[in-house]
Amino acid sequence: MKDSELQFDRNCHVLYSKPCKKEILAKIALHYPEARREAVWEQVQRQYAAFLSDWRTDLGGAKNFHNGAGGTYDCIAILSYYVVCKAVTSFREIEEMEEALILPSFRRLKFVDCNKPFFRRLLHRAFTSAKARCDEWHDYEMAVAPYEKDKPIYYEFTACPAAKFAIQHGLTDIMAALCNVDYASMELIHARLIRTTTCANGCKCDFTICGDRDPYLKDHPEYRDENGYRRNT
Numbered sequence: 001m002k003d004s005e006l007q008f009d010r011n012c013h014v015l016y017s018k019p020c021k022k023e024i025l026a027k028i029a030l031h032y033p034e035a036r037r038e039a040v041w042e043q044v045q046r047q048y049a050a051f052l053s054d055w056r057t058d059l060g061g062a063k064n065f066h067n068g069a070g071g072t073y074d075c076i077a078i079l080s081y082y083v084v085c086k087a088v089t090s091f092r093e094i095e096e097m098e099e100a101l102i103l104p105s106f107r108r109l110k111f112v113d114c115n116k117p118f119f120r121r122l123l124h125r126a127f128t129s130a131k132a133r134c135d136e137w138h139d140y141e142m143a144v145a146p147y148e149k150d151k152p153i154y155y156e157f158t159a160c161p162a163a164k165f166a167i168q169h170g171l172t173d174i175m176a177a178l179c180n181v182d183y184a185s186m187e188l189i190h191a192r193l194i195r196t197t198t199c200a201n202g203c204k205c206d207f208t209i210c211g212d213r214d215p216y217l218k219d220h221p222e223y224r225d226e227n228g229y230r231r232n233t
Contacts, residue, residue, distance in 0.1 A: 001042045006049045012057035016077035017069040023097045024081045031088040047080040070101030075162040094177035102181045106188040114191035115211030152210035163199035175200035176228035183230045194220045194232045
């Protein structure tokens with residue numbers, strides 16, 4: 001099946017990104033003999049279309065910046081792969097897929113050092129700008145705390161479409177593999193994320209961000225909980 005043959009409302013939904021398709025096909029090739037790969041890929045595509053058939057239609061399509069590589073629709077595509085290939089895939093593989101989509105843009109920011117006030121303030125401005133775009137679409141309900149010198153940056157999501165989707169379809173068991181990329185992304189800019197909960201396993205997704213040499217980290221050690229979430233005390 002060609003991507004163009006997938007049946008869903010393209011006026012309000014978008015297709016998974018090309019990098020996401022590449023990741024899914026690579027995992028299928030890893031687990032299935034060549035004779036089965038096309039059929040498995042078609043199952044994943046059909047699952048993706050089925051997921052979108054009765055899902056919210058107000059997320060702005062290609063106009064919404066959250067719908068690009070690694071964003072909301074790519075998360076749904078990865079969850080489609082997970083549903084079809086659950087018997088052969090693993091938690092770590094799902095993590096790797098989301099990391100492959102999100103982390104390249106952070107690797108290009110290797111010059112950023114969030115231990116330095118200039119970059120910390122710049123990061124806060126980026127989050128404030130993101131909130132304005134979230135307010136435009138009302139997809140990720142976001143609040144950003146005012147910037148305070150020498151204190152960690154804080155923002156939170158009280159709504160996340162990917163988390164709501166996972167809850168609606170009984171897929172919260174694998175959401176940690178998608179959420180954990182937030183930790184990995186911060187590590188690439190000499191920062192650390194401190195988090196206690198997400199929208200998938202609580203009422204909000206909290207982001208406390210500081211430099212990777214900040215003494216604040218000593219009081220909030222990281223661990224993995226029983227569901228695979230990276231989180232902090």
